[in-house]
Amino acid sequence: MASLFFWITLGLILYVYVGYTLSIFLFSIFVRNPVKKNDKYEPTVTLLITAYNEEKDIGKKLENAEDLEYPPSKIEILVASDGSTDRTDQIVNEYRRKYENIRLLRVEGRVGKTETQNQAVINAKGEIIVFSDATTEYRRDAIRKIVRNYADPTIGAVSGRYNYITKKGSAMGIATIFFWKYENFIKSCQTRIKTITGCCGCIYSVRRDLYEPLKRDIISDLVEPLKILEKGYRIAFEKEAIAFETTTEGSSEEFKMRIRVITRGMNGILHMRALLNPFKYGFVSFQLISHKVLRWLVPLLMIALFILNWFLLGPWFYNTTFYMQFSLYLLALAGWFIDKKGGKVRILSMPLYFCVVNIACLMGLFNILKGEKKSVWETVRKA
Numbered sequence: 001m002a003s004l005f006f007w008i009t010l011g012l013i014l015y016v017y018v019g020y021t022l023s024i025f026l027f028s029i030f031v032r033n034p035v036k037k038n039d040k041y042e043p044t045v046t047l048l049i050t051a052y053n054e055e056k057d058i059g060k061k062l063e064n065a066e067d068l069e070y071p072p073s074k075i076e077i078l079v080a081s082d083g084s085t086d087r088t089d090q091i092v093n094e095y096r097r098k099y100e101n102i103r104l105l106r107v108e109g110r111v112g113k114t115e116t117q118n119q120a121v122i123n124a125k126g127e128i129i130v131f132s133d134a135t136t137e138y139r140r141d142a143i144r145k146i147v148r149n150y151a152d153p154t155i156g157a158v159s160g161r162y163n164y165i166t167k168k169g170s171a172m173g174i175a176t177i178f179f180w181k182y183e184n185f186i187k188s189c190q191t192r193i194k195t196i197t198g199c200c201g202c203i204y205s206v207r208r209d210l211y212e213p214l215k216r217d218i219i220s221d222l223v224e225p226l227k228i229l230e231k232g233y234r235i236a237f238e239k240e241a242i243a244f245e246t247t248t249e250g251s252s253e254e255f256k257m258r259i260r261v262i263t264r265g266m267n268g269i270l271h272m273r274a275l276l277n278p279f280k281y282g283f284v285s286f287q288l289i290s291h292k293v294l295r296w297l298v299p300l301l302m303i304a305l306f307i308l309n310w311f312l313l314g315p316w317f318y319n320t321t322f323y324m325q326f327s328l329y330l331l332a333l334a335g336w337f338i339d340k341k342g343g344k345v346r347i348l349s350m351p352l353y354f355c356v357v358n359i360a361c362l363m364g365l366f367n368i369l370k371g372e373k374k375s376v377w378e379t380v381r382k383a
Contacts, residue, residue: 006308009301010321016298020290021186028189035191035236038151045075045143046126046208050116054134055087061134062095062102069140070147077102080120083110088134115216121208129208131221136202137244145241146205156210156233157225159187159196160203160241172254172339173247174346175353187237190287195234197287198222203243207233218271219264226272229284251339251356258360263367266296270368299362329355 047065051058058079065077079092081104092104105123107116121129128147132138142160149158162180166173190196201221212227214220225235269276269292276293278285306325312318332355335348 002308002311006305006312006318009305009308012294013298013301013305016290016294020294021182024186024189024193028192031193033192033194033234035149035155035234036152037148039144039148041148041151042071042074043127043147043150044125045070045128045130045147046124047075047077047130047132047143048117048120048124049077049079049132049134050082050113050120051079051084051088051134052082052110052113053084053086053088055084055091057134058088058091059095061132061136062092062099064137066099066102067140068138068143070143072101075101075143076125078105078120078124079103080105080107080116082107082113082116112216114214114218114220117220118213118216121211121213124208127208128205129211130203130205131201132243133202135245138203139242139244142203142241142243145238146203149236149238150207152234152236154234155236156228156231157199157204157206157235158241159199159205159225159235159237160243161187161237161239162200162202163242163244164247165244166247172251172349172353172356175349176247176254178350179353179357184237184239186291188239191235191237194283195229196237197226197229197235197284197291199225199235200243202245203241215271217264217267219261219268222265223268223272226268226275229281230272230275251336251352254353255356255360258357259363259367262296262360262364263372265292266364266368269293296361296364299358300365302358332356 047068049058049061049065054061062077062079068075077099079088079102081089081092083106089104089106092102096102096104103123105120107119111119117131128150130143130146146158146160149155161184164173164177164180166177187196199221201219204221204225206224206228210228210231210233211224214223214227229235269288275281276285276288278289302325306322309318309322309325313322328351331348331351335345335352336355338345338348339352
């Protein structure tokens with residue numbers, strides 16, 4: 001009986017990281033639903049920058065926004081300040097005197113990112129809302145690459161692509177880059193088949209008339225696209241719309257950020273749990289169960305696998321799998337220790353990142369059981 005559960009548990013873990021990716025890739029070869037893009041399509045756009053205490057980066061972000069390759073008369077830059085207490089609002093006002101298409105909306109009360117976006121969308125003028133953060137730099141043609149997808153009337157939302165940069169070459173930074181290359185590959189395959197189910201939070205967009213206000217404890221870049229899917233529209237991944245973001249460099253920073261994002265993601269899926277019905281939502285349900293729900297359950301599966309393996313010790317195969325697991329955790333622990341001391345050992349980056357993310361998933365599950373929401377965010381300062 002222990003061996004049966006061992007193989008089921010191992011199979012589920014392998015499916016999450018290998019089987020699902022392989023199946024999506026194979027489907028994308030044989031099933032194609034191309035987006036009908038038009039490079040000349042130019043709807044009005046609101047670039048919505050949600051900010052909290054971003055005096056360090058907001059000026060650079062606004063300069064980047066003004067340099068975007070899109071007609072100035074068709075794009076407004078709306079900074080939504082969530083009760084900032086530093087010079088963020090003052091800096092935005094200085095830029096407003098220089099550029100006519102910059103606007104500032106101050107939201108009082110520190111209401112969180114999602115509620116700030118809700119209030120900002122009500123005040124936005126563009127047909128297409130592009131959501132961004134103050135720390136994200138867009139490639140000059142990013143907006144144009146995004147909006148060309150909206151020439152297709154079946155498209156309700158479009159996600160761009162993260163290009164992560166590591167300034168210090170840390171183990172955590174290198175692993176983050178690898179992880180997002182993996183995620184971007186999956187999103188490309190999903191779009192070729194039909195649709196993605198979640199967007200990249202710092203560069204995603206929606207049709208303004210499809211936007212649905214969300215509760216403040218809901219993660220918008222996951223749930224807003226799911227709301228649009230529920231209405232019968234597709235979500236496209238535009239791999240040529242690129243946003244540059246600096247990675248977190250330390251394991252503790254990544255861990256805290258992952259707990260917050262995963263907790264909010266779990267709350268989001270619970271909010272949209274009707275989409276988990278495969279008989280009604282088919283491909284969407286398949287993605288959510290495989291790439292979200294099962295992935296969040298991996299730490300529990302890993303604990304079960306280790307315990308089951310312990311009881312099965314004796315035959316060479318089970319001895320080998322046990323020591324492989326033990327070595328993985330030992331390498332991750334060594335990577336964490338070296339990271340805390342400021343060292344860099346690249347070979348330890350993936351074991352460390354793998355364990356950090358899965359421990360964060362475990363903490364996220366505990367947060368859900370305790371009823372925590374994680375409505376507000378703290379700005380991550382990158383040295």
